[in-house]
Every structure is written in structure tokens, then in C-alpha cells.
Amino acid sequence: MRRSVWIGALAALVMVLAFGPASASAQTLIYAQSGLPVTLDSAAAQDGNSLRPAYQITETLVGFEPGTTNLAPALAVRWEANDTSTVWTFYLREGVRFHDGTPFNAEAVKFNFDRWNDPDHPYRGEGKHFAGFEYVFGGFKGNNVLKEIEVVDEYTVRFHLTDSVGFFPAMVAAIYLQIQSPTAVMADPDRYGTPEVGSVGTGPFKFEEWVIGDRVVLRRNDDYWGEKAKVEQVVFRGIPEPTSRLAELRAGAAHIAVELSPEDYPVIQRDPNLTPVLQDGLNIGYVAIHQGHKPLDDPRVRRAIAMAIDKEAIVEAFYAGLGSPADQHVPPAMWGRSEKITDIPYDPEGARRLLAEAGYPNGFETEFWYMPVSRPYFPAPQPIAEAIASYLADVGIRVRLQTEDWGTYLSDYLEGKFPMYMLGWSPDYPDPDNYLFTFFGPRAPDALGWNDPVTQDLLIRARTAPDVAERAALYAQVQERVHETVAQIPFAHNNPLHATRRGVEGWLPSPLGASEPLQLVSVP
Amino acid sequence: MAVNDHALEGVQPQPVAGHLPKSRSPWAQAWRRFRRSRSGMVGLAMVGFLVVMSLLAPIIAPYDPSTDRNLRARLNPPSWEHPMGTDELGRDILNRVWHGTGISLRVGLLAVSIGLVIGSFLGLLAGYLGRWVDTMIGWLTDILLAFPSVLLAIFIVAAMGPGIFNTIIAVGVVQIPIYTRLTRSMVLSLREQEWVLATQALGAGHLRTLFRHILPNGLTPVIVQATLSLGTAILDAAALGFLGLGAQPPAPEWGLMIARGFAYFAVAPWISLFPGLAIIFAVVAFNLLGDGLRDALDPRANR
């Protein structure tokens, strides 16, 4: 009698469990990323998790051909420069309206750029900081390259610059610079972009709902100027652990899961319901050496470090064949590389000899800091750091592995606190300048303890040289210089791993990270 | 993380019999009672096993985690060669779990010592001096107890930086209020007793009374509590390790090993499985030992 009660209970439990999850409607695309947005006000955002959903709602003047880094018309249909590249004129798409009915025109563009550029702009919004704009333009009003924005007519806007910038359209294509509806921003600048208010743009999807801590829901914009979205709804979910994102994808609770762990590549390949998607990575992960710490100021020691690390073995182990060892900082898919560089080979014997030559026959001790979070350029920073440390230990360089949380990490490396550390970069705009000026420009003395006038000069000249071939040659020289002095060790370029459910079509992840045209995606 | 204030329920300080210690050794008596406790003996054996293993580890198989690497044997499942499998760097997990024993035991012991020494001291002061000292210490204790213990530990480690040393401090600080309360109520019940009043009347000073008479007599519940909190401390330290705030790689700390396994769960679940079992073993060992000690030392708490 009692046993039958148990069996009944068990049967009930099994029935309960077998009852599948309530299924989503076929017209909804569910996108699993590593977190929910911080804000939908794109210029105030920094991370892909914010910028990706924002990009569906609001658009940039200059976009990209889907899945590439080639510039393409977006809200601007064409653009031109004067002879010296100091004045750029953009011709805007006509007849476009924001989701709230506000017409899109030159005034709207000027409003947005003024709001980003001027720290005292009345509609900036309390506590908002437009770091992406600041970075791309090199500062704010009065300190940057932007002199004036002129509204020529309803659909023509002109940027007057203080200097010649040959790649200005690429700067304007930076994903932070999405044009927001002036009406919506003015209505509530402080709360614009938050879960309660959302954002208003011209894009293929409209903001519908943001459930705090859970999801962001967008709905198709039926009046979109371009190709209308294939799905009715997009739901963005934030799931921090790559393993959990994959689990959700396998459970059918997501159609697209991005930034998965390379270690799970075989699992994805084996699963008949999933399709792995490899993205061309433009990122670079590197091992930095700060010359302010002895004995790292000795180039022989730095070279010995580079020789001690078996880059290839580590990349093979932790990137599951998706990444490639880097011999210079600008990735192969980009121009401005040097043909003359051959990577420093793995040679522990040679490393020991060099160390002895430098006066450290028994090696030395130092600290090696690794990132507490995984980024596209270092998918598994901790085991990679452990592997690097063990290779260094082989030649007598005993490093203490250390980390701290991301916020502190990002400030400490600039203060020269780390003798050796891991970091990397994903570009904002597709230009070698965005890599090399960042690493070896004005920040190098702080970040690397490396103050090299030759490199600094090359970088400035490359910025203003009008001709691409000339610029490419200058960037090649910068990289040769870095290679010779081993100022920093380029480690790997990674092709981030994503996956979709089978039957999801038309998805093209962007090499720059977050600028994806989700209107092209259809779900089974 | 075990917010283990309930453990206190069982060990309410009992006023130890109101007379001076008997001449027959109380320790011999306690040991006789302890031997009768089955759980206590099992716990003692388990703890003994852990201690012996941790002491033997550096002697039998010296291990240098900083050079341990075998990228060709990564993520191998358990086999004869590697009974617990290998991890993402190709390291033998059995070996690392074994060498992790010492870390966990040390962290537990040191953290509990911090909590015990500081907490009991504050409790003694509060209970014995009373008045505003008691009020102040009571206030601090209330504040610390209102803070979720995990959160407090996270705060402390975040402020001081991650690492094994700071983990010990954080886990120790979290335990302070438990001992403060325990010692305070024990002192309160003891100090009004006749024999204590008598020693004072005979001219013994405050300190003498406190340390010669009150402390030894109230030690029993504190020892029991300390044994039980060893388990909690090991769990707390592992949780910090799991959050990346505790021991740093390549140290073979159990919580850290579990955290690392999380990323490989789909392909190599054994990386997390075995360190987890080791934690359970250690915590169970100390809990059993604590139960046994309670039976032996605290006859009144016996049910």
C-alpha cells in the first residue's frame, strides 16, 4: 500500500519532468550572449552585450557589408573629403524616420554628435560618459580632432576637422556612434537607454521590453528603410558562463549562442542539432613586459622570455584549432603588416643561454598577471597563464601568477604595477592605427615602460599620411621595431567560436564584434 | 556556503558543574566517553587520515605545481594511470587533490584560530567587564552577524586582494561573532557562580580570575564549536576559491579546481568531481569529530 503511494508519486514526478518547456513562437529569435546590456544608449556603452542589441535599434552613419570590415552605406548613402581630408561631407538617406516618428535628418545627426562631443551638452544625461566617442575621436570638445559640425541642408552634414584624417569614415563607423532620436533623448536624457525607457532609433527592430536581470525584447520595425527583418521578435538573454550558454542552446532555449569555449568545439560538432559558426577574428592577445621592472629592461631577457614560451603548443591546446599564434600585432586579415618578421622560435636552450649572457644563469623571479575574465582574444586566460608560467619555469624564470578583478586590473597595468601581464584588443575600427597607436603610442610609457621616440614618430606620421601604401609601410616599420626590441610579445589571434541551432539561417557575426545585421536571420 | 549558525543550537554553553575540577583527570574521563562515541571515532580516523596524507605528501611525492604540465595528456578520463583523470593542463588530478589536502587543512585551522582567538577575547571582555564594553561589542557583533557571511568574506577579500592568506583572514573574521557570543554567554553564566565569587573575594585580580578560572572552565563548548567550524571554514574557503578570490593558480586548492572544471563540464566532468568529493570528506570528518567531542566533553548536551 505504502509502496504504491511511492510509485504514484514517482510516476507523477516523471510526468511532470517529461512535460517540455513552453515553446517559443517560431517567429522569435533567441540570442544568448554573455550578459545583458548595461545600457542601450550606445555611446555610453562599452561592451558588446550592450552594443549588439543597441545596434538592432539604432544605426550608424557608416556601416559594414555584412560579415566583413568593408565600409558600406548605412544612414549616410555616400561621403566625400576635400583634398587634405580635413573636411568630410556626408549625404544622408532621405525619407527615414525614427521609431517615434521624428524625421531623420542633418539636424538629428548634429544633435547626436554635439551631445557626444560636448561634456556640457544639456541633453547628455546625468552620469553618462561617452568613453567610446572619447576614444575614437581622441578626446572631447576642444581637445579632439573635431572642429565643427555644419548642417549644410536637410540631408547633408559636414565635419570640419583640425587635422587631416584619411580614415574618418572608418571612425564614424565605430559602433558607439549610433544615431538616437533627438526627441526621445530630450524627453528623458538621464534615463534614456535604461530598462524603463529603452532607446529609439531608425533600425530594423524597435525596443519593446527589458526585463531586469532576465532579457531584452525587440520587435520588428515594419517601416524599416532597408530589408525588413525576417523574424518578428528578438530576445537577448545574458548568460555569463560559456558552458551554460551551450547548455541553453542544446536545450533549445536559444537559437544563437556566442563566444563559446573552444574546448566545447568537438561537442558542438558532434551534436546534430547544432551548427558551429567560426568568426574571422581581428583580435590580438599579447603578453606584455614592463621595462620598468628589473631585469625586464634588458632586451636579452625579454627575448629569452619570448623564446621560452612554446606559443604553438599552447595555442594548439587551448584554442581547439580556432586560433593561430601571432608573430606581429596586426592580424593577417588586416593591412599594415610587415613581411620581414619571422616569429621568435621556441628554444628553451637558447633562452637559457641568453639569460646566462644577461647575468641570470639561474633565472630570476617575477610576477605574471593574468586576466580574471575571458575575452575573445584569450578564451581561457587562467590555464593559458599557467601553461606560460610552466614554460618559463623550465628555463628558470619563476613567475608568481596573480590576478585581481577586472576593474583593478585595467587601472593597475597602466600604472606599471605588473612586471608581466596578459591583455589584448578587439578593434573599434578596421585600421592598423587602432591597434598600434593604442599599444605603442602615448600609452606605451605607462603600460610597457617603453618610451621610444622612433616608434612614437612613426605612429604620428602614419596617422596623417594621406596615402594608404605609405601608411602601410610606416605601420610595418612600427611592428619591426617592436619585434626587434621585444617590447611586447604578440601571442595569438583567435577566431571566436559561436554556434546556432540547426536551421537558423542568415546569421553573419561581425569581425568587429557586435555590428550584426540580425534582420537577415531566420529561425526554423 | 554553510551559514552555520545553527550548529550553535546544539552547543549552548552549559554551566559547567559549580565546583572546582576534580582531582581525577578530567581528560582521561573525556577520552573514555569519547571512545564510546561511534561518530567521534570515525571522525577521528578520517581527520587522522587527512592529517597523515597532508604530512606525507611533500615527503613521498614532492610536487611543484609551477612546472606541472603535460599538454599532450589533457582532459584524459580516469584510468589506471590517472585514477581521477587529468585536467586541462594534463596534470594528474589525484596528485593535485592529495597535495590540496594540506592547503585546506591549514586554511581551516588558521581561519578558525583567528576567529576563536579574537572572538573569544572580545566575548571575555564583553561578558566580564559588562557595561559599555558589552554594549559596544554586542553592537559590533550584531552588525557582523547581520552581514551575510559570504558577502562579508567577499568584501574583505576584494578589498585586500585575492590570495590564500587573505582568504584565511576573511574566513576567520566571518567566524569572530560566533565565538564572541559563545564566550560572552559562558562568562555571564560562570561569573556569578559561587566559586568564582569566592576566588575574587580571596583577592584574585580581574585578569587572574578571567584567565585562570573562567577561561579553562568554559573552554569545552569553544573547543566543540571550533571543531565544527573547521568544516564551515573549509567550505567557505573553497567557495572563495571557486569565485576566483581565494587561492591562486597553479595552487592545487580544491575550490579553485572545481571552478576550473566548470568550464570543462561538458567534456571533462571529472576535473570538478573529485575535488568536490574531497571537500565533502574533509567537512564530514570534522563534523563527526565535533559531534564526538561534544558527547565526550559536554555530558549535559548529550541527548
Added chain:
Amino acid sequence: MSAFILRRLIGLIPVLLGMSLLVFTLVRLIPGDPAILMLGERATPAAIERLQAQLNLDKPLFLNLAAFQHSGRVGDLVDSQFFAFLGSILRGDLGQSIFTRVDVATELAARFPATFELAVGGILVALLIGVPAGVVAAMRKNSLADVVVTSASLFGVAMPIFWLGMLLIYIFAVHLGWLPPSGRLSPGVSVPRITGFLILDSLLQGQWAAAWDAIRHLILPALALGTIPTATVARMTRGAMLEVLGQDYVRTARAKGLSTLRVTWRHALKNAMLPIITVVGLSFGSLLTGAILTETIFNWPGMGKWIYDAIGARDYPIVQGGTLFIAAIYVVINTLVDVSYAFFDPRIRYG
């Protein structure tokens, strides 16, 4: 009695004041600051300084001596970060997140129900498994069932929650595919908000499928979170039952020929309930506040994970407001348990 309750409540005020001072200080002891995090890999010293000024992070922490010396006005002395924080709390304003600019109160209102639901789930697990297990173990002392229950509760309290959570996800979500691995509701399902408690809301609106979906999401995290209370409750129940079963009136009832089941439920369990209720009450407080690990593993959108993430991001208003709220709840629950204990047990004096 009411004077007793009042006195207990007033006694909470200094504790909460001390808490706010402690929280404020602890958050600022953490190196690094939100300005740097907002700027990310692109931070430069000049940009950091500008942003700090914008976020009012350049003011002194406790006392603004510089402004006081300058103007001599006492009002300027408290022109500091701490007094600004205290002032706004007293006005009932918890501030806004530095990063998202969302009101802390708004986000609390969204996240507290999630944590509450999870804690209730954990307690339910503890009651539904722990009490019957304890009863069975006590009824058949030293039987196989007793040994199983006793050792299971021994292992239960020794289980690292994060490890158990991973195991549950791996077995039931990934391997068997029975239950969802994370989150609180399937992405296609939505429930219009009434109270914020998903299960309650969907039941109120007759959305059975949605309620079912929410329950399925709750099962695994509730099991993980409920493990320790389950073990404790089972142990307590067993002990309390043994005590009651040995007492005269129960033996008499048995002798009178009442069925074992009836004796157990009507007499023994009823009398063993008080200690169980106490344990459950206290556990509930610590479940509400101690769910950081469970919420992290199961990606549960509750308060623990939120505050933990905010510590990493140095989002001071969230850490301060959230922690204070949690602490307030915790002390209030503990006070309630004390009060109800006093209420049920006449031996305790109100004072």
C-alpha cells in the same frame, strides 16, 4: 508584549546605522573605481579623472575638512560622499546604478521577488524532504532508513553548494535534458507583472503553462539551495521526534491502541514542531541573504548575484543599497523569530 516588540525594533536602528557605515567603508576599501571600469581597456589617466569628477567620486569620503577650513561653515564639513549617501538613504532614495543609471529601488523591486521565490523553494524542499525523512528515521531508530537519513544529512551539510549545483545542471539539464539549466522563465514565455513573483503572478492570471515553466526553472536551484536546510531539518526533526516519542503521553496513546500513524502525526509531530519552525525561520533568513553562489551558478536574476556583480564593477550605489536592504531583512526576520519564540514559549520573559 508589544512594548517588547517595539523595543526590539528600536534596537535595530543602531545596527542598521552601523551596517551602513561598514558597507560604505568596505566598498571604498576595494581598490579600483567605477570610472576605470566604465572606460575599460580604453582608460587614460585624464579620462579617468574627468569621469571621477563627473560621478562625484572626487569628494572626500567622510569629512570635507578642506571645504570646512575654506568656508568655516559646519554644513560644508559634511559635504562628503558618506553623508550624501546617508542623507539620501534617510530620504528613502537608494540612488542609481553608476553603470546602467537604473534606480537601485527599481532594480531591487525586480530582483527581490526572484530571490524570495528561490528561498521559498529552498525552504519547501527542506520541509518536504527533511521533515518526513526525520520522522521516518525517528520512528525506526537504528533501522536502515535511519542510517540512510542520518548519513545523508551528514553529507548534506558538507556539500559545497556550487559543486552540487554544477552536478545537478550536468545531470538533469545537460545530460538528461529534463529541466532547464538556468534562468527563471523560458525566453518565449512572458508573464505580465503584478507582484513580481512569477509563479504567483502566472497563477493569478490563469497562465498555467507559464506557471509550470517557472516551477520547472525553480526546481534545480531550489534543490541546491535547500540541501543544507534539508539536512538540518531532518536532523532536528529526528531529534525532536525521538524526544517526544519517549514521553509518557505518547506511550499512553500508543497503549490505548491508537494507530502508529495517528500517534505520529496527531501527537508527536505536533509537539516536535516548535524547534523545527525555529530552524526553518532562521534558515529562511540566511537563504534570502546567502544565495550568491546558487544564483551565480544557475544565472538566477536575484539579489545575491546582482550585488556580487556590483562589487566587481564597483557600482557603489548598488552594493550599498542592496547590502543594506539584505541586512535589514535579515535582522527583521531574526527579530521576528525571536519574538515568535517568546510568544510560543511562555518561559521566555519579554525583556
